[in-house]
Amino acid sequence: MHSLQWPGHNRxxxxxxxxxxxxxxxxxxxxAACSGGGSHGTTGTSGNGPTGGTKVSGGTATWALQxxxxxxxxxxxxxxxxxxxxxxxxxxxxxYRPLYWFGNGAxxxxxxxxxxxxxPAYNGRLVTITMKGWKWSNGETVNAQDLLxxxxxxxxxxxxxxxxYVPGLFPAxxxxxxxxxxxxxxxxxxxxxxxDWFTDNELSQLTPMPLAWDRTAAGPSDCVTNVSDCAKVYxxxxxQSKALSTWVNSPLWSIVDGPWKLASFNPxxxxxxxxxxxxxxxxxxxxxKFEEVPFTTESAEYNVLQAAASGGSGQKLDVGYLPTxxxxxxxxxxxVGTNPVNGYTLAPLIQWAINYFPxxxxxxxxxxxxxxxxxxxxxxxxxxxxxxxxxxxxxxYGSYTVGPVGTYPATSYLSAQxxxxxxxxxxxxxxxxxxxxHGWNVVPNGITTCQDPSLCGPGIAKGHQLVxxxxxxxxxxxxxxxxxxxxxxxxxxxIKLNLEPKPFNQVTAIGAPNxxxxxxxxxxxxxxWGGGWSFVPDYYPTGETLFESGSGANSxxxxxxxxxxMISQTLTSHSSAALFDWQNYLSAQxxxxxxxxxxxxxxxxxxxxxxxxxxxxxxxLNPEDWYFAQ
Amino acid sequence: xxxxxxxxxxxxxxxxxxxxxxxxxxxxxxxxxVAVAILGPSSYRNPQVLAAFNHEYGFDKPWTAQYLxxxxxxxxxxxxxxxxxxxxxxxxxxxxxxxxxxxxGVSTLLxxxxxxxxxxxxxxxxxxxxxxxxxxxxxxFYAAPTFFVGTVLILVFSVKLHVFGPEGPQGGLVxxxxxxxxxxxxxxxxxxxxxxxxxxxxxxxxMDNLTxxxxxxxxxxxxxxxxxxxxxxxxxSLIPIATLLGLSLPAIMSGALITESVFxxxxxxxxxxxSAQQQDYPTLLGxxxxxxxxxxxxxxxxxxxxxxxxxRVRYTRS
Numbered sequence: 001m002h003s004l005q006w007p008g009h010n011r012x013x014x015x016x017x018x019x020x021x022x023x024x025x026x027x028x029x030x031x032a033a034c035s036g037g038g039s040h041g042t043t044g045t046s047g048n049g050p051t052g053g054t055k056v057s058g059g060t061a062t063w064a065l066q067x068x069x070x071x072x073x074x075x076x077x078x079x080x081x082x083x084x085x086x087x088x089x090x091x092x093x094x095x096y097r098p099l100y101w102f103g104n105g106a107x108x109x110x111x112x113x114x115x116x117x118x119x120p121a122y123n124g125r126l127v128t129i130t131m132k133g134w135k136w137s138n139g140e141t142v143n144a145q146d147l148l149x150x151x152x153x154x155x156x157x158x159x160x161x162x163x164x165y166v167p168g169l170f171p172a173x174x175x176x177x178x179x180x181x182x183x184x185x186x187x188x189x190x191x192x193x194x195x196d197w198f199t200d201n202e203l204s205q206l207t208p209m210p211l212a213w214d215r216t217a218a219g220p221s222d223c224v225t226n227v228s229d230c231a232k233v234y235x236x237x238x239x240q241s242k243a244l245s246t247w248v249n250s251p252l253w254s255i256v257d258g259p260w261k262l263a264s265f266n267p268x269x270x271x272x273x274x275x276x277x278x279x280x281x282x283x284x285x286x287x288x289k290f291e292e293v294p295f296t297t298e299s300a301e302y303n304v305l306q307a308a309a310s311g312g313s314g315q316k317l318d319v320g321y322l323p324t325x326x327x328x329x330x331x332x333x334x335x336v337g338t339n340p341v342n343g344y345t346l347a348p349l350i351q352w353a354i355n356y357f358p359x360x361x362x363x364x365x366x367x368x369x370x371x372x373x374x375x376x377x378x379x380x381x382x383x384x385x386x387x388x389x390x391x392x393x394x395x396x397y398g399s400y401t402v403g404p405v406g407t408y409p410a411t412s413y414l415s416a417q418x419x420x421x422x423x424x425x426x427x428x429x430x431x432x433x434x435x436x437x438h439g440w441n442v443v444p445n446g447i448t449t450c451q452d453p454s455l456c457g458p459g460i461a462k463g464h465q466l467v468x469x470x471x472x473x474x475x476x477x478x479x480x481x482x483x484x485x486x487x488x489x490x491x492x493x494x495i496k497l498n499l500e501p502k503p504f505n506q507v508t509a510i511g512a513p514n515x516x517x518x519x520x521x522x523x524x525x526x527x528x529w530g531g532g533w534s535f536v537p538d539y540y541p542t543g544e545t546l547f548e549s550g551s552g553a554n555s556x557x558x559x560x561x562x563x564x565x566m567i568s569q570t571l572t573s574h575s576s577a578a579l580f581d582w583q584n585y586l587s588a589q590x591x592x593x594x595x596x597x598x599x600x601x602x603x604x605x606x607x608x609x610x611x612x613x614x615x616x617x618x619x620x621l622n623p624e625d626w627y628f629a630q
Numbered sequence: 631x632x633x634x635x636x637x638x639x640x641x642x643x644x645x646x647x648x649x650x651x652x653x654x655x656x657x658x659x660x661x662x663x664v665a666v667a668i669l670g671p672s673s674y675r676n677p678q679v680l681a682a683f684n685h686e687y688g689f690d691k692p693w694t695a696q697y698l699x700x701x702x703x704x705x706x707x708x709x710x711x712x713x714x715x716x717x718x719x720x721x722x723x724x725x726x727x728x729x730x731x732x733x734x735g736v737s738t739l740l741x742x743x744x745x746x747x748x749x750x751x752x753x754x755x756x757x758x759x760x761x762x763x764x765x766x767x768x769x770x771f772y773a774a775p776t777f778f779v780g781t782v783l784i785l786v787f788s789v790k791l792h793v794f795g796p797e798g799p800q801g802g803l804v805x806x807x808x809x810x811x812x813x814x815x816x817x818x819x820x821x822x823x824x825x826x827x828x829x830x831x832x833x834x835x836x837m838d839n840l841t842x843x844x845x846x847x848x849x850x851x852x853x854x855x856x857x858x859x860x861x862x863x864x865x866x867s868l869i870p871i872a873t874l875l876g877l878s879l880p881a882i883m884s885g886a887l888i889t890e891s892v893f894x895x896x897x898x899x900x901x902x903x904x905s906a907q908q909q910d911y912p913t914l915l916g917x918x919x920x921x922x923x924x925x926x927x928x929x930x931x932x933x934x935x936x937x938x939x940x941x942r943v944r945y946t947r948s
Contacts, residue, residue, distance in 0.1 A: 068904045072716035080669040080679055081713050160679055167678075242716050267717060267725070268896045270800065293800070296903050300894040303784045303796040312792035313811060315800075475907075503909070509666045518666075518680065 049345040049613040053629030060289040064320040070269025075241035083163025095256040099206040103616030106409040108352040122195040131183040134280035144179035146208035156230030170202040200540035259624035269294030286627035298323045322602040330396025344604040355532030356592035358555035364522045369459030377590040379434040383489040385426035393481035397599035403587025405541045415580035448494030467496040472528040473504040479530035542570045558591035642926040649922040710912030719916035730897035737817045741824035749832020772826035780819040780892035798895030816893040835867035876932025880925040
């Protein structure tokens with residue numbers, strides 16, 4: 001269960017995490033050290049940005065929301081409508097902590113210190129979760145009942161109202177869940193799964209809820225005990241969550257277990273958080289306030305950032321972002337380029353994600369049989385010049401996509417083969433040879449046609465032309481450049497791509513769903529919304545939802561029984577070998593066209609703000625770590 | 631006059647109705663799955679959710695049925711509900727419209743205060759250095775895109791000179807009055823383009839009137855040139871300006887859309903921009919209804935203003 005992501009910016013799209021660039025990226029060009037003004041020594045720089053100075057308690061840190069992005073749902077049990085990074089990671093998680101917290105510096109792995117429970121214990125099909133006994137702000141303990149409350153809610157209304165629900169997976173894959181003591185909950189899985197997968201992709205979705213939320217408008221309810229009571233409870237909580245103006249003073253939403261409480265909220269997106277004095281976690285907030293501010297466009301945000309950096313009037317942004325188009329290109333070999341904003345540290349973030357665009361194997365345009373040919377997909381992949389795109393329109397801020405597992409940040413999930421880099425480096429000669437050897441008359445800068453149908457493949461008639469329509473999302477400069485470049489490259493081997501710029505939502509609506517599964521029109525060949533897939537809140541990069549036959553998220557309808565078997569292995573095998581074997585196999589299969597994973601944002605962090613870097617690769621915010629230094 | 635007004639109001643109602651229909655059809659004509667666009671691209675993992683959403687909001691019905699349903703709600707004062715912003719469209723418009731009215735109002739007033747004397751001056755000093763200078767500036771600002779003017783003003787007055795804020799007031803309507811430093815640049819941006827337009831029309835109208843017989847008569851009767859200019863010529867020259875003002879309202883509103891986006895000013899333009907990016911159909915429809923009403927009302931007011939300002943004008947059925 002991974003999620004579609006939006007490149008560069010945007011907000012309401014689902015689970016769009018932000019992943020910090022390598023810690024080292026910040027190291028190289030961190031802002032020049034200045035002499036410390038405090039009694040605790042001098043300031044300097046490190047991989048985490050400027051260091052030193054005197055730690056100051058209090059102060060307000062202001063954080064810029066991504067353009068046209070603002071929270072609109074506070075209940076962490078969010079339906080598809082509200083299941084977004086701006087609601088979850090940048091808002092709800094500050095107050096209501098998920099059971100397991102992911103993100104250890106740049107690594108998208110389980111953070112046991114920030115989790116509400118100890119790591120789960122697996123014994124065959126049995127999973128045991130032991131809560132740490134942290135406190136809600138009303139004094140009650142975050143216990144097994146609170147977790148059961150969530151599980152029952154998901155069992156009752158998850159199929160309709162839980163945004164990360166996938167048919168057949170959690171909670172359908174557990175046969176029993178019960179609180180065996182105040183702090184211990186056990187679950188029986190329908191089979192023995194790979195513990196890493198179950199923890200990272202299933203338990204990662206759970207968020208304990210306070211018993212005070214177990215109510216309806218009529219009064220207290222009992223969803224914790226009776227699943228049948230949960231639908232009405234959900235309905236009530238959903239309605240309360242939609243009353244945006246009541247959030248701050250709500251007796252429901254003011255009960256938190258995270259480090260922050262909501263102090264003010266304006267539906268336009270301005271939010272102010274203050275520390276939760278009852279927070280039980282290891283790091284208590286130092287800041288007096290944490291503010292989130294909305295912007296219409298990244299240009300508007302950059303204007304404010306520049307004005308503040310030059311000492312002008314207007315609000316000061318402590319964490320903002322630099323539009324990629326305004327970023328000087330990163331020199332070859334450098335980890336970060338020149339920062340045009342004085343007084344800030346440039347901290348590019350690349351998501352824990354892969355990027356691709358689907359080729360529709362179920363296309364009804366007449367090109368379906370072509371798209372189903374492995375040699376054709378490989379030929380097209382050879383024309384995707386990832387290196388040129390990273391160095392060009394991405395200004396150096398991007399990573400390669402080499403297969404179904406992300407290459408950034410470095411993780412143990414990526415196979416040795418994957419670490420070797422782009423498996424299909426730009427190579428028109430190889431692409432041409434692939435087509436020619438399969439019966440195509442390759443006409444560079446013309447239109448290649450099928451000459452020998454017996455070699456071209458089933459369903460491809462003699463004279464069939466390699467002409468495709470390719471809608472792509474507008475508004476993302478580097479994607480527009482990439483598409484033009486691919487069009488030009490493809491023409492070298494006689495593939496004609498008719499580019500169709502369209503709004504992002506249109507492109508995803510056309511091509512993101514598996515058209516057969518979603519009963520959508522399959523009358524499209526390829527689409528590119530530019531963002532691929534992010535591994536949040538399902539952090540283990542397996543392919544059950546994205547690449548398995550018949551999956552709703554399998555946009556191009558790639559279907560291969562060997563691939564399906566290998567995915568099944570990754571879900572149950574306790575060995576990394578299954579994951580490595582699968583990704584190596586699928587990488588060469590090119591079920592989608594792999595494309596670079598551009599930086600989510602080029603963050604700018606004020607030099608007197610500490611603790612922001614390295615940001616969590618999962619996109620989770622931890623302003624409780626932040627403090628000002630003098 | 632009353633009959634004319636009734637006819638014009640009825641025509642206006644038909645125009646607004648047609649606008650709603652065309653807009654509705656265009657929004658529905660966008661390819662792809664509306665539910666996916668609204669629920670988010672990951673929602674297709676669960677077709678059951680998509681089907682339920684389509685059924686609940688009538689997206690599984692023919693567009694005519696959807697339109698009539700929406701129109702029925704509209705006639706009852708229900709503009710719909712924004713899923714992406716999680717509020718009723720009426721409440722969204724209610725919170726954003728006053729800020730835009732304030733921005734547009736202040737900038738239009740400023741534009742009139744500046745443009746009328748400039749136009750007058752240009753007409754009196756036509757074909758002289760003053761006239762050429764203002765003409766050049768008018769063409770410059772009229773030709774310059776709003777976003778460009780706004781960005782340049784921010785870079786000069788905010789980033790370099792630190793005189794004004796780089797974004798509009800972020801609070802409620804009260805902050806628009808008190809945060810004059812933040813309001814200045816959005817107002818000036820919007821006003822500059824309008825000044826260019828109004829001053830050109832004023833110049834032209836004054837020049838036309840200066841050649842009229844009544845001017846010669848007034849001067850012959852001993853009236854001072856200043857008196858003739860301000861009491862007679864300017865008053866008569868305001869007639870086309872009044873018409874222009876009414877017809878310019880939609881253009882000023884659309885200018886506000888860009889200005890609000892550039893200056894991060896949370897008015898109607900900001901709302902429209904955000905909604906367009908997120909395919910928030912109910913909000914887009916609500917916004918367009920408001921703009922359509924403003925446009926039609928502006929045109930109507932221009933006609934009425936014309937009649938009031940020029941008693942020679944009589945509206946008859948013939």
